Amino acid sequence: MDTILKIDSLTKKYPSLFAVSQLSLSIDKGSVFGLLGPNGSGKTTTLGIILGVASATSGNFSWFGKKNSSSDRKKIGALLETPNFYSYLSAKSNLKISAKIKGIDLKDIDRVAEIVNLKDRLNDKFKTYSLGMKQRLAIASALLGNPEVLVLDEPTNGLDPQGIAEIRTVIQNISKMGVTIILASHALDEVEKVCSHVCVIKKGKSLIQGSVSDVLVGENLIEVACSEIEKLKEITTKFSGFKALKEENHYLLVTLKDSSSSIEFSKYLITNNIIISHFVKRTKSLEEFFLETTKDA
Amino acid sequence: MLDLISIEYIKLKNNSSFWIILVFYMLISFYVVGKADSLPAGSDVFANPLQFPMIWLTSTYCASFLVLFPSILIILNIGNEFKYKTAKQHVIDGLSKTTFILSKFISVCLIATIITIYVILLSLFLGWQSGGEIQDFFGEQFSFVTGFYIQLIGVLSFAFLIAILFKRTGISIVVFVGYYFIEVILYYLVFKDSPIRDYLPLEVFNSLTFSPIKDNLDSFSGLSIPEFKLSLNWFSAAIGAIYIAICLSLSILIFNRRDV
Ligand SMILES: Nc1ncnc2c1ncn2[C@@H]1O[C@H](COP(=O)(O)OP(=O)(O)OP(=O)(O)O)[C@@H](O)[C@H]1O
Numbered sequence: 220m221d222t223i224l225k226i227d228s229l230t231k232k233y234p235s236l237f238a239v240s241q242l243s244l245s246i247d248k249g250s251v252f253g254l255l256g257p258n259g260s261g262k263t264t265t266l267g268i269i270l271g272v273a274s275a276t277s278g279n280f281s282w283f284g285k286k287n288s289s290s291d292r293k294k295i296g297a298l299l300e301t302p303n304f305y306s307y308l309s310a311k312s313n314l315k316i317s318a319k320i321k322g323i324d325l326k327d328i329d330r331v332a333e334i335v336n337l338k339d340r341l342n343d344k345f346k347t348y349s350l351g352m353k354q355r356l357a358i359a360s361a362l363l364g365n366p367e368v369l370v371l372d373e374p375t376n377g378l379d380p381q382g383i384a385e386i387r388t389v390i391q392n393i394s395k396m397g398v399t400i401i402l403a404s405h406a407l408d409e410v411e412k413v414c415s416h417v418c419v420i421k422k423g424k425s426l427i428q429g430s431v432s433d434v435l436v437g438e439n440l441i442e443v444a445c446s447e448i449e450k451l452k453e454i455t456t457k458f459s460g461f462k463a464l465k466e467e468n469h470y471l472l473v474t475l476k477d478s479s480s481s482i483e484f485s486k487y488l489i490t491n492n493i494i495i496s497h498f499v500k501r502t503k504s505l506e507e508f509f510l511e512t513t514k515d516a
Numbered sequence: 517m518l519d520l521i522s523i524e525y526i527k528l529k530n531n532s533s534f535w536i537i538l539v540f541y542m543l544i545s546f547y548v549v550g551k552a553d554s555l556p557a558g559s560d561v562f563a564n565p566l567q568f569p570m571i572w573l574t575s576t577y578c579a580s581f582l583v584l585f586p587s588i589l590i591i592l593n594i595g596n597e598f599k600y601k602t603a604k605q606h607v608i609d610g611l612s613k614t615t616f617i618l619s620k621f622i623s624v625c626l627i628a629t630i631i632t633i634y635v636i637l638l639s640l641f642l643g644w645q646s647g648g649e650i651q652d653f654f655g656e657q658f659s660f661v662t663g664f665y666i667q668l669i670g671v672l673s674f675a676f677l678i679a680i681l682f683k684r685t686g687i688s689i690v691v692f693v694g695y696y697f698i699e700v701i702l703y704y705l706v707f708k709d710s711p712i713r714d715y716l717p718l719e720v721f722n723s724l725t726f727s728p729i730k731d732n733l734d735s736f737s738g739l740s741i742p743e744f745k746l747s748l749n750w751f752s753a754a755i756g757a758i759y760i761a762i763c764l765s766l767s768i769l770i771f772n773r774r775d776v
């Protein structure tokens with residue numbers, strides 16, 4: 220598998236803190252890599268360094284497995300933190316400027332505007348755009364010239380639910396074309412929905428990395444409910460594969476040992492005359508994982 | 517390269533404050549140059565400062581007096597790149613930091629070129645109006661247009677450096693104007709008896725245009741007026757070019773060393 224980006228013990232120190240600390244990761248071609256962390260965890264700083272706008276205090280990174288050069292960035296479409304455009308220029312002129320820097324045919328402007336639904340508004344000044352439209356324009360600019368890699372820092376920031384869904388679909392479609400995507404986000408469901416790999420960071424340190432399915436299905440969680448909750452609790456704790464239990468609103472959240480399966484558990488409940496009204500195998504939500512892992516790091 | 521020029525052109529062309537300041541500068545300099553013949557100390561040797569070839573001195577000298585306007589243009593132009601974070605975006609999009617500075621320097625050259633062409637046209641117009649001899653059009657005095665061009669690029673490069681250094685438009689303008697006062701203090705007080713004072717940057721740039729007024733001619737190099745042919749001091753021009761190179765190199769250095 221080709222490595223698109225390799226980061227090696229990257230550190231960025233600001234006078235008062237380490238924004239990124241000994242971060243290492245490697246991103247394969249074609250993956251959708253999520254950089255997940257709460258506010259201030261160093262996502263933007265990391266992306267800023269790999270995009271050449273900030274210098275690292277120590278550590279290295281390399282794009283496309285070779286020595287870095289600024290022209291590599293012409294093969295990367297990026298949105299970093301905020302849409303950066305001239306407010307007094309039309310959206311079209313702004314895209315023209317980006318296209319010219321990247322050496323892309325100006326015809327591509329209409330295509331990317333179509334993707335983000337801004338075609339009718341291209342001649343309007345950037346300052347007349349709404350927040351969501353500005354964000355879309357930034358995504359359009361990142362898409363110019365079909366880049367090999369897309370770096371998106373909180374791409375759905377400021378979008379309404381429909382806009383969020385549209386942008387996610389755009390990301391998924393682009394990913395199907397083999398484009399590598401690096402996505403920074405603090406929204407867990409976003410990473411869960413669109414990413415294949417994830418690195419969770421807090422205070423600039425990597426807490427865990429791996430494929431989303433590995434990170435997500437770390438544990439065996441089952442939601443179960445019945446009319447007699449107390450009896451259910453009692454029986455459940457006696458199950459051989461039982462590990463932990465938590466009472467949620469209308470059901471019990473049962474954690475099973477890795478070795479035991481949900482089928483065994485349901486059989487066990489039936490043989491113990493529990494009439495189950497609700498039984499759902501839940502992959503561990505990133506959210507729970509996230510709160511757990513970032514709480515005390 | 518052509519792409520970079522066209523990018524700067526898009527940014528300037530659509531910027532209304534650029535046009536307002538530029539047109540304002542053009543109108544004022546036209547007015548000031550046109551009024552030059554009514555100055556009491558107008559040279560009696562060269563009769564009329566608006567006739568060829570003296571018009572080249574008059575127009576460049578007057579226009580260079582108003583150099584604050586194009587300097588503010590540059591400071592606004594650079595300040596925009598920081599205000600809109602487009603400096604950052606350009607680097608993200610694939611310009612190296614050095615190329616970014618060079619591309620911005622295109623704006624300096626673009627503005628200086630537009631103004632110089634304007635001053636040439638203005639001089640031709642006024643010179644022709646005051647009935648000068650056609651053969652004197654491009655006499656040696658025309659070299660002051662070159663001097664003016666270097667002076668413009670020089671002062672604008674200095675404004676450029678300040679704008680890169682301070683990022684914020686307001687602060688940059690204050691520092692830029694403040695430096696004029698600093699240099700006056702250096703010139704008249706600190707380096708009063710030292711030859712260094714002739715090598716202060718703004719002094720060097722100022723020496724590239726020259727007042728056509730009689731008093732000045734008398735003191736110029738101690739030559740007596742009748743045998744003296746006024747032309748640009750090419751040594752000063754060379755020093756000016758060095759200052760421009762220093763401003764540009766420092767801008768590149770500063771921008772490269774900093775997170776955008
Ligand atoms: N220029 C700077 N000077 C000093 N500290 C900075 C600077 N930029 C960022 N930081 C600090 O570095 C840390 C990481 O910031 P960063 O913007 O990378 O976080 P983030 O993960 O992108 O957060 P968010 O989700 O809020 O966008 C923060 O504590 C921030 O205050």
Ligand SMILES: [Mg+2]
Nearest residue numbers: 262263300372
């Ligand atoms: Mg951020």
